[in-house]
Amino acid sequence: VGAVGSPEEVFSLGHVIGSFSSASSSSVVPCVDPFSEKVIAHIANASTEDVNLAVQCAKAALPLWASTTKQMRQKALHAVADDIERQKDGLAAVETMDCGKPFEESVWDVEDVVTAFRYYADEAAQRDDIQRVDVGDEDYKCHIRKEPLGVVAAITPWNYPMLMAVWKVAPALAAGCTVVLKPSEHASLTCLLLGEIVRKHCPAGVLNVITGVGSISGAALASHPDVDKVSFTGSVPTGRAVAHAAAASAAGPKPANLELGGKSPSVVFADAITTMRIDDIAEWVLFGFAWTNGQICSATSRLLVQRPLYDALLDALRARIAAIRACDPMETGCRIGPVVTRAQYEKVLAHVDRALADGAKIANPGGEHGTLGGNRRRPPSYPTSGYFVPPIMLTNVETTSAAWREEIFGPVVCVRAFDTEAEALALANDNVYGLASAVFTSDEGRADRFEKGIRAGIVWKQCSQPCFCQMPWGGYRSSGYGRDLGAQGLDNYLGQKSVVRYAAAHKPLDWYP
Incomplete structure (x- = not known):
């Protein structure tokens, strides 16, 4: 250098x-x-x-x-x-x-x-x-x-x-x-x-x-x-x-x-698709939990989706995840690299195994490779070397489970449906952390209510993870x-x-x- x-x-x-x-x-x-x-x-x-x-x-x-x-x-x-x-x-x-x-x-x-x-x-x-x-x-x-x-x-x-x-x-x-x-x-x-x-x-x-x-x-x-x-x-x-x-x-x-650390929520209301394409929302959601191979304290790794949009958004996320290129991180176009150490790799996969034991389900093809299962496995398209963890969507995750409440620090997102604005805010705030949050809605009044009601130091609207030198960075609580x-x-x-x-x-x- x-x-x-x-x-x-x-x-x-x-x-x-x-x-x-x-x-x-x-x-x-x-x-x-x-x-x-x-x-x-x-x-x-x-x-x-x-x-x-x-x-x-x-x-x-x-x-x-x-x-x-x-x-x-x-x-x-x-x-x-x-x-x-x-x-x-x-x-x-x-x-x-x-x-x-x-x-x-x-x-x-x-x-x-x-x-x-x-x-x-x-x-x-x-x-x-x-x-x-x-x-x-x-x-x-x-x-x-x-x-x-x-x-x-x-x-x-x-x-x-x-x-x-x-x-x-x-x-x-x-x-x-x-x-x-x-x-x-x-x-x-x-x-x-x-x-x-x-x-x-x-x-x-x-x-x-x-x-x-x-x-x-x-x-x-x-x-x-x-x-x-x-x-x-x-x-x-x-x-x-x-x-x-x-x-x-x-x-x-x-x-x-x-x-x-953090265990930040991303809240997607059904009306969000009136101003954003669902594929664009899915990309921001994916960016929110898989950027930096999921190893980011502000990762929006708890995804709350209003019920009318739930199935469609998960389908869009599956398509986005399937299109990710995992390869030598030095190659142009690589969008998922290995996690930092073998110990971190095993820690992330142990979190996923524990979530499955607690009743969670893997909701994206290829995500099943993100488990320990006694042997090291990876999706067939992934390189044969490297501490790769594929992006994983977990559904059927209880709010009392470790997967929902603890920082995993890997490309893993826990997904739940909600019905009302009040329910979404309560679920978003039900955590010991308070670093960041994201909200997707076409209703500016609702976005402002979320901004005021969320217990987090950072609020993203219609996006996730952008950071600027001019804006303070830090959180509440733990x-x-x-x-x-x-x-x-x-x-x-x-x-x-x-x-x-x-x-x-x-x-x-x-x-x-």
């Missing part, structure tokens, strides 16, 4: 501390291509000593970077974006080899990375550090000063390796913070390359990338006393551990943002707290000082005798 050397030369180094450096431990983690099922590189399994060194490098770099003008940071981050854009196809290829998503999806992701760097470079540069506040008393002059929060720990997942990292890295750097990034051990390669690119345009230590097993390096990073802010994206169990570590830090509790993206994404990394000046020094306080 560009001029950073061969994959083995780069990735075996393990982490970035100002510049590439070997980890103190000789322990390594293999990187397995989910399609070929072969080891393509090794990354260092960083120790707690490595984490401490990375944090100290970030801490040492903070005064210089925080005092750099916003315009200089803007220029540096645009240079990072330019560099990433020049290497777009190479970075996308590494992403696909590392996590299995189709190459064309990875290209889209890298383009979004470029957009995020540009957006936050400009958003930070145009802001005033000082906001005047009128408190209604002429004797006092008040303002709010915003300044870099400090050293940020960013702990990120494997489904969007580079993009999820940049959702945190770009605003943090734009705000004047320094960052220690810990990507998932299952997909770290593009984050290492990101570290090398940032190093070319920013001072040493501004971005530090630590790789390895999260239970070691991630835990040490979240609890480190010199980390000022923790930002995490991942599963609910790991999020709980991160929040606990941040709260139990020896230096005292520290703020944490958590973007966690889906976490705080928001990435949008203006709030920058505020995450800015501390606030309330400054009050007594402007009537000639007037005594005249309180004590």
Whole structure:
């Protein structure tokens, strides 16, 4: 990729501390291509000593970077974006080899990375550090000063390796913070390359990338006393551990943002076909649960269909699923790739097996191959290698079942019919998560009622999954707290000082005798 050397030369180094450096431990983690099922590189399994060194490098770099003008940071981050854009196809290829998503999806992701760097470079540069506040008393002059929060720990997942990292890295750097990034051990390669690119345009230590097993390096990073802010994206169990570590830090509790899982609903009313073709609705529904091979926290994996449209929509979905091309994810036109690891493959299929044992039915031809059944099976048209799970429609799913209530994190959708608007909203809200939701209806009043009534941080109307840098991203309830993206994404990394000046020094306080 560009001029950073061969994959083995780069990735075996393990982490970035100002510049590439070997980890103190000789322990390594293999990187397995989910399609070929072969080891393509090794990354260092960083120790707690490595984490401490990375944090100290970030801490040492903070005064210089925080005092750099916003315009200089803007220029540096645009240079990072330019560099990433020049290497777009190479970075996308590494992403696909590392996590299995189709190459064309990875290209889209890298383009979004470029957009995020540009957006936050400009958003930070145009802001005033000082906001005047009128408190209604002429004797006092008040303002709010915003300044870099400090050293940020960013702990990120494997489904969007580079993009999820940049959702945190770009605003943090734009705000004047320094960052220690810990990507998932299952997909770290593009984050290492990101570290090398940032190093070319920013001072040493501004971005530090630590790789390895999260239970070691991630835990040490979240609890480190010199980390000022923790930002995490991942599963609910790991999020709980991160929040606990941040709260139990020896230096005292520290703020944490958590973007966690979801079990999001997609609600399709019968009147939707008066403004959209049923085939187009089916494509959005499929996109909602099979995009990124179904491995997306916002997946609209609970499908609620109003009864008059139920059979027709399922027929349209079956046709859409049958037309999907599963192949080498590097090939043009691939629309379903392998899931990230063998363990994830087995986890998804175990969920499906459990659902069938609980009485669910597979409603699409080929979906029966998405079961363990004692032997590994796949549809005849699928490649002979790779951790492929075909898209699966489950019907006859009880609302109390694990399939309906738990995040599967694979291309599996659970389908139920409903009759009334009130029933649909109640079913949509009957879950511990609250990340996202989608509604399809030609009735704008109904869509607005759904928007107000749904307990979710994201509402899509007539679509599913679009995401924009300018719009905040995050959820309610067990889906976490705080928001990435949008203006709030920058505020995450800015501390606030309330400054009050007594402007009537000639007037005594005249309180004590």
